[in-house]
Amino acid sequence: MISTLILGIALLIIGFYAMLTQKNLIKIVIGFSIADTGTHIIIVSLGYLRGKTAPIIDNAVNAVNAVQEVVDPIPSALVLTAIVIGLAVTAVMLSFIVEMYKKNKSLSIDDYQELKW
Amino acid sequence: MVSPIYILIMSLAVGFLLSIIDRAGRKISLTAFYGVLTFNVVLMANWLYRFVFLHVPTLVINTAGFKAPISINLELGLMEAFVLFFANLSGLLAAVYLFKKFKETQVSSLILYLLLIMGANGLVMTQDLFNMFVFLEILSISTFALTVLKKSRETLSAGFKYMIAGGVASTFFLLGVVFVYYFTGSLNLGNLSAGSFTNVGLVSVFLLSIAVFIELKPFPANGWALDVYQSVDSGIVSIIAVVNSAAIGFVFYKIMPLLPSEFLTVFGIAGIVTFLFSNMMGLKQDNAKRLLGYSSIGQMGLLLAALIFTANVQPSVRYLVIGGLFLNHLISKAGLFWLAGIVKQDKIKDWGILRSRKPLLVLFGLFIFALSGLPPFAGFWAKWEFVKVLVDAKMFFVLTSVLVGSLFELIFLFRWFTSVVKNTDETNEQLASPGKSKATPVIVFGLMAVISSFGIMRFFYEFNWIQVLPIFAVLAISLIDSLPSKVKGFLSLAAVAGYGYYIYPLLENNLQMFFGVIFIIGSAINIIATLNRKNQSRGFYGFLLMMIFSFGNLLIASTYLEFFLAWEFMTISSFLLILRGQKAQRASLLYLIFSTAGAYLIMVGFSFAPALSSSGGALINVIELVNLPLVSIIVLAIGFMIKSGSAGVHIWLPEAHAEAESDVSPFISAILLKAGVFGLLMLGISYISFTPSFDVFYWIGWVGVITALIGAFMASFQEDAKKLLAYSSMSQVGYVVAALAMITHLGWVSALYLAFNHMMFKSALFIAIAGVYYRTRTRKMYEMGGLIAKMPLSYITVLMSIIAVSGVPPLSGFGAKWLIYTAFITKGWYLQAGVLFFASGVSFLYLYRLIHTIFLGQLKYEHQDIKEAPVWFIIPQYIFMAGIMAISMFPNLIIKPLNVIAMKYFDSSIQIDGLTVISELGHWNGNLVMYVTMAVFAIPFILLLVLKGKTQKVKQFNIVYAAERPESPQTTHVAHNMYAHFRKALGKWTLPRVQLFWDSVAEWSHTLGGFFRRVYTGNGQTYILHIVVYIVVMYVVMGVK
């Protein structure tokens, strides 16, 4: 659906915008997770077929002509994986932040530039 | 055969269980851990063997009981097996390296490490795009977590930057994957091709490829990677630089078929830009690991470019280029990172401590040489073939960038190497023993570097064993290096004799024979002087033999590559010999930089050259039939003239001669410079029959003339005896170059005559000065004087030599001058002849200075007790003197064969009648000249004896004490700044303009490097911005619709 596709792209870009402008480490990760959500919405939008339902054979969907009635199951499967991976990455990022804070008592990304050039 | 999917299975099963196993004791979990890593290596080794030797077809592994594209499939072919074998091997060795850490830290690090390696395996084998994403995440997350194996502020912030960058890249990768699916309905690489994407569909492959590309750290979107390289534990960094890069690079290789060619070209250029800029920025770097980081990033850029630009060449060449670059990077980078962990010094200048562990020092040198692309290591072959590919495809921008970038890399690597070997201001700290677990991987990779070199030579080329003899010489001598140096010296002498005996039948052409005499016999006589060495001189004879053998190999090389190989061996060995000098750090580096630049030009020149038609023996013989294109001749000529020290590119020469050990200098001056002459002569031979539109050799002739003049002037203003001789060599070789540039019979006869003459008298002079230095411990001429009384034998050598140099009768130099001026006049190069004549006048200045300030005048107080030079110095001097006398008395001994040599290419222009040489313009009878001159000298001498009055010894009138005592009395001596008045008269002309020019080139590249690296602000957010901007810019450049 085009409206959800636009929404997904908008969230993706807002997420990037946050990563590029926010100084707070946690906000940067929030930006990352917003971008992630946007990506997932984009993926599901691409798998949607107009007027069709979930790819689960039950009372609503007949096993015989299921092919004509369901949306694409592959993007769903991909997004499932992507969501879990997103969580994993976010968790590791946050534990980095916790440790960084422990060492440096700062959440500003500007305070972590001792390595350069 | 065990399916490679068991790599994934074993790693996962053990990885999942490891935390339980660990409860039973770390020993057991470590056993399981190393067991799996070893299993991976063995399995891949087996598959690699099967692909290479049994030619089994590519293995396809389907999962879930369905065929692709229904299910995900894995593929293992030759390329995969090759990459994975080395990736797993590096993984195992890095784990061995980290053994102590793994023994102590939490079991988590083992799990992370194991799954990291598994991720790399999966990434390489999988054929499904989304599955790639999953494996990429496995690889990334485990790497992120492992960056804090050594937890500190630096590693944490570097790891965080890494995560953010990786997160951005993988977001784009995921988007690319699903867009690909949306447009094509498939995720399997087997079903996709570049044709699957049109118009808007191109966005999908753009996102996919740019994400992978970002992961490969392109300039300037790679600041995060540098921070990781700098801060993270060496063992883990080696994995990031080697295993991660290899796996992700392989992903790029796999998705390349999906990309339209415009994309690929842009990526290729971006790779080259990365290579060029990271190496340029490396110039300013003084942190060892960050420097290695710059180098890693550059190497990956080069590898990518090679991957893209070799897409259309034949597979064997492609394998060699990519495989060579890959192996070279993998082995030497991992090795160096491990060494960094052993040395534990951040700053490059503190690495001198490595000298306290000789084996590690050798390994360090090995990796540095390999990384710089010097033979025989893998990178050398790859670079050679790659340059050829680029020349054939006319990609000159890429070619230039590759060569300039390589030169930058060589500069910073060897600045490091020379400072490690030579840096004097260190404490006497001892490097702590690295322990078995840390040393083993480094040693294994050191061996791998050697083995892979020979593997490449064995599989891709058919070399005569003699071509690699220089290497074996080093190895052989290193085995007996504990013997006293005299024994090694005699053995070397015998080896050179044996070598000469072996190649003698191969020298079919008189020209080869002539240079054979200079290279082999000249070297052999010079070896005698080295017998004076008292200390053990470890390594010296190995490199000396390597150099002498490569001189000889130049003569018998039958292909461009063999010639170039010998040339490079010669450069390496001479560099290492120069480096032995006490204060030779700067000099040797300068020498290597200029030589390498020259070598690159030669490489390019040969790449332009048409293929050799016949396999008819040595290059020097078949080159006659080769029509070298103009660009090839120009480039080759510049390359050869760098080695012969022509004006403009000569600044390495005085320093190298002066700072080398005094028994090495004669080799460099008298013999090494002739290699450049030999190269130019080879060009000349090709030039005779196919004269191109532009008269290159006319200009080469001028360069020779100017070199002769500048060299003579510079020599006159030196205080250092060896520098004086060095500039004199430059000047003399200038004559040779000018003469051979005439491309006439007489020109060549005189050039060869002069070359031979120079070999003898310059060897003698350098050895004589070596003797003087040995006794006086100074090279400053104004600190000597009056040594005639103490060292009469050396005095006679110097006297005879300078007569031979200056070209006054009766010695051989006279003949040379007579020939050369005749040649110039018959050629019609009057102006050049005039300038040379002037240069000869100037050369009297420095020759007089040499003999006067050292041997004549007042003996210095501190030299009261010195003796004649040691006998080992005197013997070779007098052998050379005998030679000079012989050809002075009987010039036809040499003129006759030279006449024959030149007659192969030209009609003879001289006649030889008994003892007389007759040219168009006159005749010369050396024998007669000798008698006449002797008579002319004898008469006044006898008169003097007969009429001798009372000889009076003049006391020194010591002006110094007339007023006050100057701080350094020697500087008031006439010998100090002897020709100040000439210098004044010349005014600005004596400014070392060439030196200043090269200094500013160096400064500029450093400033540029310093400027560009400012993009790496250290701020993680800026790095994200770099990545996003990079993506946008690439999007615009590629013109995706």
Place this chain on the structure above:
Amino acid sequence: MIKKVVVLLSIIGLIAIFMPMITQFQERENLNELATDYVNGSIHELGTPNVVTSVIVTYRGLDTLGEVTVLFLATVGVGFLLKGKSEDKIEISASELLETTSSVLVAMIMVLGIYIFTHGHLTPGGGFQGGVVIASGFLLMLLSNVNAKMNHSIMHFVESLSGFAYVGIGVTGLVLTVGFLSPKILPLGNFGDLFSAGAIPVIYSLVGLKVGSELTSILVTMGGEK
């Protein structure tokens, strides 16, 4: 200032990159070949009503194994980073009422979680969703301080063994030469039954257990365990 302009430009650039996707977007009308194969295959070959489940567990089983591994790595990585011995602990004073309620709730949540992952092949949801539900049960326990001595080693055992069993099932497929991770190692059964669809429910349950225990570990480590 310059930086702001660059940021703005790069955002505009990003929009430009995705613009063609929006302007030229065409909603698909029909399933493509691959998806058609999956829908048919899921129903007729694998006997799995939930097509997404059969894609996740079977056709793209390697992805799922990888995904579980990613989560496992995150668990291990977070543990490695935070070293487990955190000095601070979440202190939420739990009232008696909360404690009692939550202990009842936890039991119910667990049952729900198990239901979700065992019925993954029939209804929406499966191993991941069920796993999260289980983890949320533990989260509740953690927050309400019920039985705060959560036995960490049991969690580890569940995590390790379920992962190992998952790999083991995959290898069984190899041994029976039906392919790595194939569900055909077990009979298909009746379409729509709980015990049907070959090994799919078994695999999904293992995934559920593993995900549940992994997420719990992450929560426990992040939340601060004793």
Place this chain on the structure above:
Amino acid sequence: MIPGIIIGLGVIMIAAAFAAIYFKSLLASIIAAGVISLLASVIYLILGSPDVAMTEASIGSGLTTVIFLFALHRVRKGKSDD
């Protein structure tokens, strides 16, 4: 009907995204980000992907938010004042 719901949800989500960026309080930001995920799961339902919807609701809005909160708590804990 459905397009209307989607547009409505979309507007709220984008607003929540900006809120997540510009809220001074980190806690509020985290909650706002959680709201985005929660609403996203509704969108998934509309798009015919109940599996994804469940996952997003539980993982995206549930667990992720909790992890953020835990991290925030740990960081707050370390602060001396504030």
